[in-house]
Amino acid sequence: LERGTTELDLAGRHVVVSAGGTREYLDPVRFLGNRSSGLQGYALARAAAARGAEVTLVAANVTLPDPAGVKVVRVETTAQLRQEVVSAAAAADAVVMAAAPADFRPTGVSDAKIKKAADGSAPTIELVQNPDILHEIGTERAREGQVVVGFAAETGDETGSVLDLARTKLVRKGCDLLVVNDVSGGAVFGSPDNEAVILAADGADVEVSRGSKSALAHVIWDQVRGRLR
Numbered sequence: 295l296e297r298g299t300t301e302l303d304l305a306g307r308h309v310v311v312s313a314g315g316t317r318e319y320l321d322p323v324r325f326l327g328n329r330s331s332g333l334q335g336y337a338l339a340r341a342a343a344a345r346g347a348e349v350t351l352v353a354a355n356v357t358l359p360d361p362a363g364v365k366v367v368r369v370e371t372t373a374q375l376r377q378e379v380v381s382a383a384a385a386a387d388a389v390v391m392a393a394a395p396a397d398f399r400p401t402g403v404s405d406a407k408i409k410k411a412a413d414g415s416a417p418t419i420e421l422v423q424n425p426d427i428l429h430e431i432g433t434e435r436a437r438e439g440q441v442v443v444g445f446a447a448e449t450g451d452e453t454g455s456v457l458d459l460a461r462t463k464l465v466r467k468g469c470d471l472l473v474v475n476d477v478s479g480g481a482v483f484g485s486p487d488n489e490a491v492i493l494a495a496d497g498a499d500v501e502v503s504r505g506s507k508s509a510l511a512h513v514i515w516d517q518v519r520g521r522l523r
């Protein structure tokens with residue numbers, strides 16, 4: 295086991311983890327996407343499997359190999375991610391939304407490849423907001439006692455500090471835990487390391503110092519484990 299312990303403290307539990315970044319298609323060959331690597335979500339899935347959980351990993355455009363002993367469901371768009379996460383959540387003790395769904399998608403997807411205009415004019419891409427999957431899972435709760443975890447990368451702005459904005463987001467989304475990364479110092483995409491604060495709806499926040507994404511994953515599962523019935 296990754297932690298050097300043999301404790302199967304998630305045995306008999308079913309958990310759902312989402313990972314990666316969604317793609318929102320403009321036409322058959324082009325999309326709007328983001329830089330999420332899927333590393334943290336995959337680390338979460340591996341850690342849960344190592345602790346005995348039955349794991350469903352909903353992976354959006356991740357190029358990493360399937361973790362052993364994990365059911366991997368591959369998706370591309372936010373609509374597909376939502377469908378698979380909501381469906382798997384119906385039987386889950388915990389749901390962790392580590393994926394980065396695109397906030398917006400093009401209003402329509404062209405069936406044909408978009409061509410350049412003869413007059414050299416640039417097209418305008420009209421966007422519509424995507425459904426908020428974490429908000430749906432957190433506020434509707436498929437099962438009583440289900441533990442719901444979100445992630446947030448924040449910089450802070452004139453309306454509030456990183457932790458102020460994150461606390462507001464935790465409440466708005468109705469989740470039990472929100473894993474907060476301070477990204478004001480630069481991007482963390484694709485990095486093997488992570489540091490975070492885990493905000494808790496019950497007020498028992500946990501600070502996690504810089505370490506591997508696997509180490510952070512185990513701390514997150516420790517926090518989830520303590521809140522399972």
Ligand code: CTP
Nearest residue numbers: 391392393395424425426427428444445446447
């Ligand atoms: N999330 C989600 N569905 C979306 C957008 C985000 O489930 N359409 C989840 C992410 O997986 C993450 C959490 O919500 O666990 C926070 O994502 P974030 O982008 O910080 O939240 P947003 O509500 O999109 O807020 P912002 O305007 O700051 O981007």
Ligand code: CA
Nearest residue numbers: 394395396397
């Ligand atoms: Ca967002």
